[in-house]
Amino acid sequence: MKKAEATRLHILQKAFELIYVKGYQTTSVDDILATTQVTKGAFYYHFKNKDEMGIAIINEIMKPSLINSFIVPLQQQENPVEAIWQLIHHLLMKNEFLKVAYGCPAANFTYEMTPWNSDFTQVLDELARQWEKVMIQTIERGKKNKYIRKDVNARQVTLFIISGYWGIRNFGKLENSRSVYLPYLKELKNYLHSLT
Amino acid sequence: MKKAEATRLHILQKAFELIYVKGYQTTSVDDILATTQVTKGAFYYHFKNKDEMGIAIINEIMKPSLINSFIVPLQQQENPVEAIWQLIHHLLMKNEFLKVAYGCPAANFTYEMTPWNSDFTQVLDELARQWEKVMIQTIERGKKNKYIRKDVNARQVTLFIISGYWGIRNFGKLENSRSVYLPYLKELKNYLHSLT
DNA sequence: TGCAGATAATACTAACCGGTATTTTTTATG
DNA sequence: CATAAAAAATACCGGTTAGTATTATCTGCA
Known part of the structure; x- marks a missing residue:
């Protein structure tokens, strides 16, 4: 066994x-x-077949790593502005597994399989929603603790940030150099501070 | 002939x-x-072969449409905040050719072909750089005309905005509904106003 | 109109694809 | 240690892929 x-x-x-x-x-x-x-x-x-293996990869390899690398870090810091910036900074600049040239595994899968394979789409959507959910919670918590303005819409901000992350990884693939990440990260910092 | x-x-x-x-x-x-x-x-x-056709598609179909739909609109408005918001809003909500479920053609190509096909990568990178260049010019112009703060870094902002666009199209693919675009657009508006 | 070069049609190939059927080996358990 | 079931090895198949070689037909121009 x-x-x-x-x-x-x-x-x-x-x-x-x-x-x-x-x-x-x-x-x-x-x-x-x-x-x-x-x-x-x-x-x-x-x-059973190749696709079943593909789904298993998402559920059994990517999902656990999502939790470790994308979710837990958000929950371990009180200040959400710091938490989010540290997270993205780490994902882009420090994470040894995520290579610039190969982009974001989840985004790669999404672009390749969606919309014509609904099984993949569904599982990938779950992944995205999980990250989204936790980031919304992080921001809401930050509003309560006065780190973030009350009039900030948590879901809007979350979508904005996650989109930016996916997009800059696309840029990274094109230019195959972490250097594009730097101006992006600077502006992310500016943006996050505009929420305080 | x-x-x-x-x-x-x-x-x-x-x-x-x-x-x-x-x-x-x-x-x-x-x-x-x-x-x-x-x-x-x-x-x-x-x-000569399938890949040559692929490159021709990018150069002869996508490039001209990039100019019409992504570049000219930026140059036709004095206020860059308005110009950028109108552009993105139009691309996401109004453009009849770009379907939610199928994402952004250029981003699709990038995700599928990069990094293992360098010809595609190069031509797609040109496309991205062209859009980037014009958006930077738009913002610089806006700084001169006092629509945007002087301390704003045009390239940073451009990377931030384009990334967001690519990323939200990824979200759109996943959820297959234009409704995700709305909160994103609201936050884009907030962000753009933070630059004024 | 004739005819040469530009286009296009047809038939084919070798490599590769995901998947299956069958047999063999390994492993846990009485 | 015997044995049945779990796990793995082997050989094979039909379909699809990009691409080619050959032949046929068009089209513009003298």
Whole structure:
């Protein structure tokens, strides 16, 4: 029972890395088999088909990492302006896993699979909504604690910030250099201070 | 000479529509042939291969439309705050060609082709830089004409705004409804006013 | 009108794709 | 240690892909 779980996880992790770099469509099942050294029989024992594996990657690899890297950091600081800026700054400049050239894994998936694959769209939407929800809470908390003006609309601000994050990662892909992130981050700071 | 140009253009236009909806990878040459009623011989007479057609789509279809829909509107208004807001509002809410569910054509291409196809990346980067350049000029002009504070950094603001646009289109794809655009637009207005 | 070069039609290929059917090996448990 | 079920290995298939080689037809111009 133990070893089987290990190979399943191995497939998911390696496949995620491949897909993050090459995209879902262009990563063939055979590619995954080659890099994992897993045979086709094993692969299709664990997954009904390629798409089921794709969904599993989102649920079992990306979702947990979303919570660790995108959600918990928001909840660990009292000042939401600081929390949000630190989070985005860390995601763009410090996070060793998220590479500039390859963009945001969730956004990549979204662009590639939406709207023609509704299963993917739904699971990805859940991911986005989760981040959105927590950021709204963070801002509302900040309003109560007087870090942020009362007339600020938390959901509006959240959508604005998350959109900006996704978009700047698109820029990063194009220019393949973290340097585009810097002016963006400066302006994000200005914007966040305009909310105080 | 005339009819040949017509079929070439016909291919580019129909292929662009297909790719906008389905994505580049999942749109096969045969798909394009089927919808254009063009034969393979004709297709490969006009284009060396599929990628050359892809680049031609960006240069000959998307670039001109970028100028019409993204650049000229910025130059036709004196007040940059108004100009930018009207532009984004129009792109998101009014433009009949850009569908919510299918996102931004340029961003789609970027996400799908970057970084593993450098030809695409380069041409798409040019597109982005062109928009960026004009928006920077718009803001600088606004600073001179006292519509915008002197201490505002035009490039920072531009990156911030374009990123937001790309990102909210990602949101739109996920939720497949223009309604997400509304809170974003409200906050964009707030942000723009914070620059005055 | 004739004809050469520009367009286009047809038939084909080799590689690759996701997926399946069958057999073999491994593993947990009595 | 025997055995049944879980897990993995192997070989194969039909369909699709981008691309090519060859042949046919158009079109503009002398």
